[in-house]
Amino acid sequence: MHTCAPPVETLEELLEAHPSINGNFGHLLLLQKDADDGTLSQALRPYFESAHLDARQAFHADIGIDLHPDAGDGDGPAVTYPGCLPLTTRKGLFGEVLAGLVTEGYPLVGEHEWCVPIFLFRYHEDARNYLFSLARRPERRRQTVGRLGSDFIGLLLDENGAVIRFIAGEAKWRKTLNQSAVDTVMLGDLIDDPAGGGARVRSGKGVWNDLNNDPPVPIGVRQLQRLLQEYDPDGYDAAILSLERALVVREPVPLPRTDLVIVAGNASATRDTLTCFLPFEGTPPEYTAGHDLQLVEVVLKKGEALIDAIYDSLWSENADA
Template sequence: MAAWLKETNKISGDYGHLLLEQQAPIDPAQLRPYFESAHLDAREAFHGDAGLDLHPDAGAAGAHAQYPTCLPPTARRGLFGEVLCGLVTEQYTFVGNMDWIIPVFLFRHHADARKYVFALARDPARQRQLHGRHGNDFIAICLGDDGSVVRFLAGEAKWRSTLTTGAVETLMLGEWETTNGVRARSNRGIWFEVNRELAAPDGLRQLQSILKERDPNGYAAAILSLDKALILRDPVVIPRTDLVVLSGNKAARRVAGSTLLPADAAPAEYRAGNPLQIVEIILEGGDALIDQLYDSLWS
């Protein structure tokens, strides 16, 4: 990571801003183990549902529909941004200096991807664009000495082929709208979604359900603490940190070291009141990297 991305990290109280700028190309093979690990749970779930072998031979029935390689380019780029979100969370220091872990990614809850793999395995002509996954893009947790969840991190991850000021403003503030001749942002972008998030979002329930299935003994204390946080009456509040990760290729006129969101203090549009971490990842040739990487998974 250090050879690939130059790090500029600023933390001021409850606000952190991490700028990662590509300084050298990276071999996709270096990223492949992490990406395969991130997608393995969903791959097992989707392949099982579709009746596919987990690692089918090239000539096996349905081999063309392997997840996530079979997904269309737009879906791949969205997944890349979400996995990159997890990778930087585990590799870099964030606001609060917590030891974040990602027991499992939540990709199995992408209902349209499951449906896509099922249909494509039976009809290779069923290629189409996908609807996005609902809920949190990403959940990480910090465990106490007893294994219970003492804080969680909820992330929003976005990939754009070119990270321009206008593209980021649209992501954060919503599309332009004209009402009574007045043109203004809709204010239904990322800030709107983050500001209205529940204290215990459905991503925690999704994480808990996977942990119950995959490792109920190893994560028993974490599962119990999530139960207490997710009950409707008198829940035990688990403190939350918000994360926004923006990744994409640099704009043509971008100046090295410049940021698209404030580096020293939280933006005025953020009103949720939790510790906030922003990450900007500026790449070169990112689209080619994504395609090479996803073509190579489980190859």
């Protein structure tokens, strides 16, 4: 289970927050003040280890690695999760953990007290297959395909532990944040206008389209429910039951939803400090799903170096986790 609280004091010190909420719409701009000197990456390390622990245990068991400190010769396994994944994959994982970090660490639309009991990295099948093969064919390094479905799921629980709302997150990393890059994320690639005339238009196959066409309760909620059943069926019995009622095909019990979109990356050289590339005044017309909507822009300095510093440090001194 995910048990580590976000390092709120460090985040407040190193990230400048500019929040705004308008009804059922929220926008949050997070600006990294200075390039990481090791303070931010080390503060985030326990949170990232907690987020990846379930998948680490599951993948290592598949690979055939015994993580007990008394196993083997003490040199540690040659292939590990998530350390041996390529940088492109790490950037995707970083965004998914960032979704949980923002949800737990900052006031968002609705000002709910979200619960993040576990992350869904276990369901990253291509990473599982890649590491299994890499342990046996170390020369066969390649890029991996991202995990399908929602990047992140969080829960809002009532006083009895039942789920009364959930938050589904989509997280995207771009090396350099500018309007064109964000438009591609949200609206799709530029294509020739099907109507002719030689104009270039957006394909519509972006995040807005994904959110608008997502089932009211996505498969990530089922995956989260399965993990709760495995780890703590007694402690989360009310949550498991309420999720089951929302997941049935016939006559499901409606479960309110909040959609979260995070776009993270490095600032461009010409970017004005408070420039926002996502809508910040209200719900945009491209979003038609009708749920509460929270948009987050995270602007980093030397973000890829920060991501590598975090992932290179995970379990570096803790071989039994």
